[in-house]
Amino acid sequence: MIDDFLLRALIAGVVIALAAAPLGCLVVWRRMAYFGDATGHAGLLGVALGLALGLPMTLGVAMLAGAMALVVTYMMQRGDYAVDTVLGVFAHSALAIGLVAASLLPGVRLNLMETLLGDILSVSWVDIWVISLGAVGILGVMAWRWRSLLNGTLSPELLVAEGGSLMWDRLIFTLTLAMFVALAMKLVGVLLITAMLILPAAAARTMARSPEQMVVFAGIIGVSAVAVGLGFSWVTDAPAGPSIVVMSSVGFVLSNLVKLFKN
Amino acid sequence: MALVTVEGVEVRVGNKRLLHDVDLRIEAGEIVTVIGPNGAGKSTLLKAIIGAIPISAGRIDKRAGMRIGYTPQKIHLEKTMPISVARFLSLAGRLPKGARADVLEKTDVARLRAAQMADLSGGELQRVLLARALLRRPDLLILDEPTQGLDQPAEARFYRLLAEVRKETGAAVLMVSHDLHVVMAQSDKVVCLNGHVCCSGAPAQVSADPSYKELFGARAELALYEHRHDHSHEGHTHD
Numbered sequence: 001m002i003d004d005f006l007l008r009a010l011i012a013g014v015v016i017a018l019a020a021a022p023l024g025c026l027v028v029w030r031r032m033a034y035f036g037d038a039t040g041h042a043g044l045l046g047v048a049l050g051l052a053l054g055l056p057m058t059l060g061v062a063m064l065a066g067a068m069a070l071v072v073t074y075m076m077q078r079g080d081y082a083v084d085t086v087l088g089v090f091a092h093s094a095l096a097i098g099l100v101a102a103s104l105l106p107g108v109r110l111n112l113m114e115t116l117l118g119d120i121l122s123v124s125w126v127d128i129w130v131i132s133l134g135a136v137g138i139l140g141v142m143a144w145r146w147r148s149l150l151n152g153t154l155s156p157e158l159l160v161a162e163g164g165s166l167m168w169d170r171l172i173f174t175l176t177l178a179m180f181v182a183l184a185m186k187l188v189g190v191l192l193i194t195a196m197l198i199l200p201a202a203a204a205r206t207m208a209r210s211p212e213q214m215v216v217f218a219g220i221i222g223v224s225a226v227a228v229g230l231g232f233s234w235v236t237d238a239p240a241g242p243s244i245v246v247m248s249s250v251g252f253v254l255s256n257l258v259k260l261f262k263n
Numbered sequence: 264m265a266l267v268t269v270e271g272v273e274v275r276v277g278n279k280r281l282l283h284d285v286d287l288r289i290e291a292g293e294i295v296t297v298i299g300p301n302g303a304g305k306s307t308l309l310k311a312i313i314g315a316i317p318i319s320a321g322r323i324d325k326r327a328g329m330r331i332g333y334t335p336q337k338i339h340l341e342k343t344m345p346i347s348v349a350r351f352l353s354l355a356g357r358l359p360k361g362a363r364a365d366v367l368e369k370t371d372v373a374r375l376r377a378a379q380m381a382d383l384s385g386g387e388l389q390r391v392l393l394a395r396a397l398l399r400r401p402d403l404l405i406l407d408e409p410t411q412g413l414d415q416p417a418e419a420r421f422y423r424l425l426a427e428v429r430k431e432t433g434a435a436v437l438m439v440s441h442d443l444h445v446v447m448a449q450s451d452k453v454v455c456l457n458g459h460v461c462c463s464g465a466p467a468q469v470s471a472d473p474s475y476k477e478l479f480g481a482r483a484e485l486a487l488y489e490h491r492h493d494h495s496h497e498g499h500t501h502d
Contacts, residue, residue: 029344080277151354154338154346161313161333162355162399208345209379 005121009230009240012123012131016184016196017222019135022142022215023180024201024222026173027194029153029211034084035072035174036194038091039181042068044098044190046182047115052105058130062182068094069174077170095190118189118241120230127186134183138176145172150211188241199248200225206259221251264326265290266403266435267312271321274304274311281307284459285321289403294429294436296446299456300478305439306336308456309407312437329403332396332434336407338388340381348383348391349376355398363398370394370424385412389421397428404428406438418442422449443479 027036043061050060068090075086102110123131142149151159152169160166184193204217229244236243269287273280282304289295297305310316312323313333352363352372367373372394375387383391389409396404409425410418422445429436440446446453447466454463455475462472469475 029341031341078277147354147356150346153341153344154351154354155335157310157313157315157335158333158338158395160315161331161405166315202343205343205345209347210350211344211346214345 006230006234008123008125008128009120010227012128012187013120013226013230013244014223015128015132015135016187017200017226018219019138019180019183020196020222021200021219022146023138023177024197024199024218025204025211025215026149026153027177027197028201028205030173033194033198034087034091035069036177036181036197038072038087038094039065039068039174039178040185040190040193041091041098042094043181043185043193044115045094045101046098047185048098048102048105048108048110051108051110052101057186058182061185062179064094065178065181066175069178070171073170073174114189115185116189116191117239118185118187118192120187120240120244121233123186131183131187134179138179138183141172141176145169149173188244192241192245195245195248196222199245199252203248203252203255206255221248221255225251266326266329267437268324269308269312269321270323272308272311272318272323273320274307274316275319276316280458282311282458283320285456286460287454287463289435289437291402292433292435293451294438294449295452295454296450297437297439297454297456298441298443298446298479299461303457305456306407309333309405309437309439313405326402330399330401331403331405332399332401333405334389334392334396334407334409336411336439338392342381344381346380347376348372348378348380351380351391352395352398355395358398358400362400366394366397369428370397386414386417386421389413390424393421393424393428397432400432401434403435403437406436408439408441410440410442 027033042064046061046064047057049055049064050057053060072086072090075081075090076083102108102112148159148164148169149172151162151164152166152173156166156169159169180197181193184196188196200218200222201214203221204214207217208214225247226244229247230240232238232247233240233243265288267287267289269285272282272285274282285308287295297308299305307316311318313331352367364373367376370390370393372390375383375391380388380391393406393409396406410421413421425436426449428434447470450466452464453466453469455461455469455472455478457478461474461478462469
């Protein structure tokens with residue numbers, strides 16, 4: 001008999017892993033891993049503000065992550081600084097401001113460990129509903145805009161020349177990413193959100209021959225990592241979020257080893 | 264009505280003015296070639312016309328419903344993205360099967376269909392990009408240095424293919440090129456660009472213009488007789 005909390009964790013984790021698959025591939029293809037970090041770190045400030053204002057955590061995080069995504073996109077477009085500088089400045093500022101705000105705002109008692117690393121074992125059925133709806137939203141947008149997102153990844157100029165809109169491409173990508181951050185926050189925390197995105201995608205790369213294949217493989221690897229990671233955590237009492245990420249990294253190493261031996 | 268009308272266009276990036284006071288008209292079926300030294304804003308002009316970078320002054324009018332086929336100067340092929348030539352081409356949108364096969368045949372891309380984009384040679388990639396542009400059944404082909412990185416036989420093949428395509432489809436061409444000899448032989452109109460339009464008009468007109476000679480120096484004299492790939496302009500080399 002599987003424990004109820006474990007079942008909830010499993011469902012939530014699987015749903016998040018599925019939503020992460022297409023987004024994670026796009027993040028890898030567009031070299032925007034650090035962008036995920038910046039949005040994730042803004043989430044910490046979101047948690048603090050949400051607590052201070054009495055808003056649901058996911059809403060606070062979604063708002064802050066969304067705002068961060070827009071500001072960073074705008075700064076990148078302006079081109080005054082190199083992309084990694086912009087992202088570095090915003091990611092670390094958001095993290096630091098979030099920590100300071102959490103200590104200064106009256107009535108806010110932030111569980112730092114939980115915010116940074118998540119607590120997938122404490123998700124409720126309500127959380128699962130919220131996460132599932134959000135994930136369906138993300139996957140729906142991905143499916144609807146997939147061709148355009150691929151074109152924007154391959155060549156922004158080509159996308160525009162063929163009648164697409166660069167602004168929409170960026171907006172859709174950054175806002176779905178922000179939404180993902182808000183959903184994944186409770187599960188794996190600020191520090192490991194990017195890992196949920198890029199590790200399965202990176203592991204899938206060695207086996208895939210098409211963009212869609214890579215998304216499917218990333219989904220399979222992500223879901224497996226959640227299942228094995230939770231099992232591992234249950235047996236050894238290791239923290240669940242990091243255990244899941246560890247399993248993803250094992251998947252990454254294995255897929256590269258297999259490729260190495262094949263050649 | 265002209266396909267594209269560019270009037271008094273200025274492009275700024277940050278504090279830098281890349282283009283100013285640029286006027287240009289492209290009529291249906293016409294071949295217009297943009298020449299100029301490195302950093303003259305040639306790619307910038309093309310990107311402004313397709314709408315990929317905003318203009319800070321002036322206006323760009325395009326005929327309503329006009330279809331553009333564009334080949335970028337370079338395409339950033341990320342090694343992390345697995346994608347076959349066939350899938351890449353299908354991203355251009357839907358097209359009747361027969362028309363698609365015809366384009367692939369003509370550009371000699373059919374046999375590359377299963378190859379991964381990242382594994383293509385420079386010449387193959389140029390042909391694939393041209394095929395994608397043609398799949399749009401364009402009224403205007405915008406080609407940004409389409410022969411860059413090709414050896415001379417490949418370059419000659421590319422221009423033959425372009426001439427063929429044009430004869431068949433009647434599409435207008437707006438192209439950036441450094442191949443002065445081809446430019447002078449094949450273009451209807453040449454635009455000599457260096458931040459602004461130094462001179463423009465029919466090839467004969469442009470090659471007689473003092474500002475053209477100033478920009479291209481001795482090479483301009485040779486353009487009709489000889490092809491040389493490397494030359495220098497104001498101390499920096501480009502090809």
